Amino acid sequence: MNIQSHAFDRIRRLLSGGLDIVEYLGLVVIGVATTVAMYHEVMTMVAAQKVQLADLLLMFLYLEVLAMIGQYFKSGQLPVRFPMYIAMVALARYLILDIKEITEWRMLAVAAAIFLLTLGVLAIRYGHVRFPYREDTSEGAPDKAFVRE
Numbered sequence: 001m002n003i004q005s006h007a008f009d010r011i012r013r014l015l016s017g018g019l020d021i022v023e024y025l026g027l028v029v030i031g032v033a034t035t036v037a038m039y040h041e042v043m044t045m046v047a048a049q050k051v052q053l054a055d056l057l058l059m060f061l062y063l064e065v066l067a068m069i070g071q072y073f074k075s076g077q078l079p080v081r082f083p084m085y086i087a088m089v090a091l092a093r094y095l096i097l098d099i100k101e102i103t104e105w106r107m108l109a110v111a112a113a114i115f116l117l118t119l120g121v122l123a124i125r126y127g128h129v130r131f132p133y134r135e136d137t138s139e140g141a142p143d144k145a146f147v148r149e
Contacts, residue, residue, distance in 0.1 A: 031069045038062040057093040061086060081121050088117045 041058055045051050068082040091114050095107065102110075 027069050027072060031066060034062050034065045034069075054093060054097050057089060057096065061089050061093070064089065081124055084117050084121050084124075088114050088121075091117075 038059060041055060041062070045055050064082065064086045068078060068086070071082065072078045091110050095102075095110050095114075099107070
């Protein structure tokens with residue numbers, strides 16, 4: 001091993017460690033912000049003494065974000081389907097809340113988007129079951145990345 005490649009490896013490890021720290025700090029900030037937003041939503045429901053479907057869907061979105069963060073901290077991987085679930089719930093919430101103001105075409109477009117996301121989740125799950133990843137982290141396998149499950 002020559003000096004140049006040794007220096008390159010040290011720089012790569014240093015930058016990788018720095019990026020890991022920034023990544024974890026970002027996840028902590030997102031987790032804390034999501035928890036604070038959830039707390040404010042609960043306090044709003046308590047003050048109004050009323051719980052509506054829109055409130056529950058928003059709380060579900062918050063829980064999905066927290067579950068996604070938790071999954072990443074547990075396994076170091078983030079299944080692509082988590083953000084897809086969040087997108088489906090967000091679109092459903094939009095559809096429910098703005099049903100009176102949106103046109104028929106927009107309603108159909110949102111429903112089609114939810115349907116396409118559902119097909120995407122099904123395709124990803126099928127691919128994961130039919131063509132699973134090897135569990136080892138050999139060369140070329142992702143160790144911390146979005147995975148297709």
